[in-house]
Amino acid sequence: MKSIFTTLKKAAPAAAFTLAMAGGAALQSCSSGPGEGSATAAGVASDAAQAVYVAPGKHDEYYSFLSGGFNGQMSVYGLPSGRLLKIMPVFTQHAENGYGYSEESKAMLMTSHGFVPWDDLHHPKLSRTNGMTDGRWLFANGNNTPRVARVDLSTFETVEIMEIPNSAGNHCSPYPTDNNEYVIAGTRFSVPLDMKGGTADVSMDEYKDKFRGSISFIKVDPEKGDMDLDFQILVPGFDYDLANGGKGPSSDWVFFTTYNTERSGTLKELGASQNDRDYLAAVNWKLAAKYAAEGKAKEMPAYYYHNKMDKDSHIAKSTIKKSVRYLLPEDCPGMMYLIPAPKSPHGIDVDPSGEHMVVSGKLAATIPVFSFSKMQDAIKNKEFDGEINGIPVFKYESVLKAEVKEPGLGPLHTEFDGKGNAYTSMFVSSEIVKWKLSDFTVVDRMPVYYSVGHLMIPGGDTHTPDGKYLVAMNKITKDRYLPTGPELSHSAQLIDISGEKMRMLLDFPTVAEPHYAQAIKAEKVAPNSVKFYDLAKNKHPHAVKKEADASVTREGNVVRVKMTAIRSHMTPDNIEGVQVGDTVLFHVTNLEQDWDVPHGFAVMGANNAETLIMPGATQTLKWVPKKEGVYPFYCTDFCSALHQEMQGYIRVSPKGSKTPIAFSTGKKKQNIPGTASAK
């Protein structure tokens, strides 16, 4: 194990750095008050109104998927209207539809740490076909308890979550290759690996010697989308920040920014800001896969969860994985290189041609643009300046193409319009800066309010962006909307980038904190959208497909209610014979076979949420009654003129009561003497 913790050979000298600029200017940018960007004239504002207005009954042009950050979900916004079309739960419990509360969905949130009902979702990434977004799936990372999720865009449901071992903070994740051969996920924090997939009980004093990072390669089934962790690369003990896949000539590669190459275990604000340069890590994923396939991968024991929603039963099931394969860079020549990059770089973005790797150093005064072709030459010519863990470090100049001069303060991320222009977000100076890839000169600036983090152009991370709109995702909101107390929504801004000059169109608030977004033309997703589930194909073991099959049975202390819901009644709607302390499982099947007729189910006093059942599906609500009495249950989603009448009662008797299990709807009452008495 010792061999993987080799000493860091510094490729760039340490230098003192003052933080005053970064913190001070960020605040200053907020004191400039509200503004309209370049849209100051009334005529321009009028045009903007038309540009974002989607008349009642008309549809938006794009789906955009904004991550929810610390709310652990993703949101679907229509563009250009900025309207929130849907909140999709991924890593968090969601009362609206019972995700994480219903018996069917709980397993989705299982991890090696137990049930973890939250994560910090940063980066939505659409699946790809030949390097273009295809609208089939949406991948997303859990940044806290390392996980990667997959949403099926035919149903807009989270259908799979894969936990990542040997990782702590899964930030530079998930980055799909051109045909989703891999979804690639890098650790944010390095930790002392116990070589059993977890972390070791080690003192923080041993950071420099014992802490290590990992990059994970998750295979994706090309037809079904199912994920499987294929192998990992164990990498030096830096912090890994963001990643981006190559394109065209560089499409076998994936790039990662790093910080804390100082490997400070404390006060990173200062400790991780000592070096003038950290690194951009370049990994040849195709070669890595080849090494792994050809026996260079070792195996270690591990323990991590893989959770999948079964398509037929709509029940999530967990599989526990017991080992993981890993590669060491020192064993795999040509697989990984380090490029010195200005201090504490954040975003790495590869332009549509695949030639330019743009690195945004959040504390840097210029934006370096590295050249993929120069990198290939530098590999051939061995233009290295030392190595770290057997990973060659390039000479800065040998791979540098140009530096964008005076771009603004605090560059974070860059996207592209496919027309030869790059757009970089400037956190500290609160602006979007447009610059030309041909000569690296700045050609336009648009103030944004305030302190922009990520930005997104539909397809802006592919080889053929759709350069019509840009969405700026701002970190500070302050006075942009009517105040809502100390806690404010974050804010996005929609900018028209179709012309030479950027044009501010719209401010719209977002759910929690979007850390990135993806957008795609509506026609790539909408035609495949499922309207309801086929009841005939419902394979839930406790589904009942007609009212006559509804039942209530006792199995020891478990009372199983197989219920149907259809406008405007539930069957059964009178249940007796339940006792205090029983586990009551309401399996509710929605018999409707039409679009947009969900039924909800709730019972008074349950220590649980409700569950929302789509047409043709079955969902289960668990309830352990604590007190005797009569408890109403009812449909929670207004479904018809007689929705208020769609309800029933369940009677709870004291423990040991002789009241037999019985149920009815209308006049038909069934007593089931055989199962009458509780165990």
Added chain:
Amino acid sequence: MKSIFTTLKKAAPAAAFTLAMAGGAALQSCSSGPGEGSATAAGVASDAAQAVYVAPGKHDEYYSFLSGGFNGQMSVYGLPSGRLLKIMPVFTQHAENGYGYSEESKAMLMTSHGFVPWDDLHHPKLSRTNGMTDGRWLFANGNNTPRVARVDLSTFETVEIMEIPNSAGNHCSPYPTDNNEYVIAGTRFSVPLDMKGGTADVSMDEYKDKFRGSISFIKVDPEKGDMDLDFQILVPGFDYDLANGGKGPSSDWVFFTTYNTERSGTLKELGASQNDRDYLAAVNWKLAAKYAAEGKAKEMPAYYYHNKMDKDSHIAKSTIKKSVRYLLPEDCPGMMYLIPAPKSPHGIDVDPSGEHMVVSGKLAATIPVFSFSKMQDAIKNKEFDGEINGIPVFKYESVLKAEVKEPGLGPLHTEFDGKGNAYTSMFVSSEIVKWKLSDFTVVDRMPVYYSVGHLMIPGGDTHTPDGKYLVAMNKITKDRYLPTGPELSHSAQLIDISGEKMRMLLDFPTVAEPHYAQAIKAEKVAPNSVKFYDLAKNKHPHAVKKEADASVTREGNVVRVKMTAIRSHMTPDNIEGVQVGDTVLFHVTNLEQDWDVPHGFAVMGANNAETLIMPGATQTLKWVPKKEGVYPFYCTDFCSALHQEMQGYIRVSPKGSKTPIAFSTGKKKQNIPGTASAK
């Protein structure tokens, strides 16, 4: 107890009724496809775009508060933009800010049934001064496990939740009187009361004899807003649907619609639709309060929770209430009357003059308008047709003013514009119908998409409505937006009602299911909005107000971390000496004293959400580590250029380890030998 279950004397004969119309027409209305209401011409659409556009940096004119229905929260939308400004958790756990997960907020969701992390929030109601909304508080009902909540509109936080005994489904709730003397809350479902505040273990066969409803009167402190359940009225075993307070001459009264006066315990779809007429219940709340004060109220034992957020510590505390006072209508002459109303009435809305009580019978062909002055005369002249539980039943004609003819199909709710017009939502025929209060004739119709439920005009339920906009809250969405799989957002529509004809402006999707809304001019709320909390006034017992006071101490198996957060570090950021199975309490104080600088806190693998800490506040995250190792923690809300560096590590050793408690930031490391070894 027997005396309160007197026999129902029917005031109107039962009649057969076919349900075909209601269900069939609701579906039919959805097949008409997308449309723009009356805004068909391009010029009109262009005007609509201008009418709803709020330019970047400008503010909306109104706050609107839409209930989240089965998502248990309320949402704040700006009008006319339709932008979602904030989601406010009330009865549900909320990962975004840790509500219901943090130690400070858990008690808010405690009930007599234990921790109930969900409810079905239907009706937001703004507090009032002299009958006008004053922007101080927002009340809301929990429809499932009966509760009433109060949101403080200076902070937009839920600060109080009062459980309601003797209730099952708290639907016609919460209705404040002119000066919030009472917030009034009626049960939806009748249940067999056990006369101890709960329900009794009684067979459903005994519905007619044993089931009973209740109306609760919650006192509100005029200065602080604190709620207290003063007394209840035990009422006949109907279902109670909606309520509305009187105005002007009728302001001492509150009115309730009822259904299932047939008192069917099963298949209510049919069983509760037998009678041609159910009732509008009229209650003189001022007289009820007088009776209660003068000793007519009896007391019964009860057990229910009253949860309040302490203003100084920001810690929610529960008080268990042990009794409740109740009145019986038969003991209190003049307190309560029943008005026959067309079958299964839903909405009851009193016009701004206080003279007209408009009842929307969802299965009725006309809208009856009752007269308050006629009702006063009928009381004097004893124009009764029998009684129920000692409650006189009026003759229909004696209180009827007029019937609105041919209003449309499936009338549900009515609001008013203060200019002599009423607007009624038609669920089945999917339209808003405008009619005149002077002669009860229909003057305009606006199709809405689809199946409208509630509608809202700012101040439309007060004596002086602000008749500029109307929001239609529609129950069925189908093709109104880009499709998002089987589960679709509900949809609202904004209509301009300033002119003679209604003008459709905008469709906007909503969070879960809004069952009602309130709106208020921004200037009544915004000036009082708190920007951050005063650190000096923070009375949290585990707050630390400067970094030097940060500490880690062991108390048996509890490790208490008193941590500070300020851009861009946490103190301490290295913690050792924690053992597997310890309960670690991270008390994090945000030292910032500026607007919009929250910090978030999360630790990897916690079986919990993160917590979001506003400037000056303290929040606590509980974590019980299951495995040894080193766990990163970090700030989850991007706060500065060095946000990514704002993190630390906590080391977990095996149970019984001799590693002492130690913590540090930077070079300073404190070992605390006195608390070194675990118990």
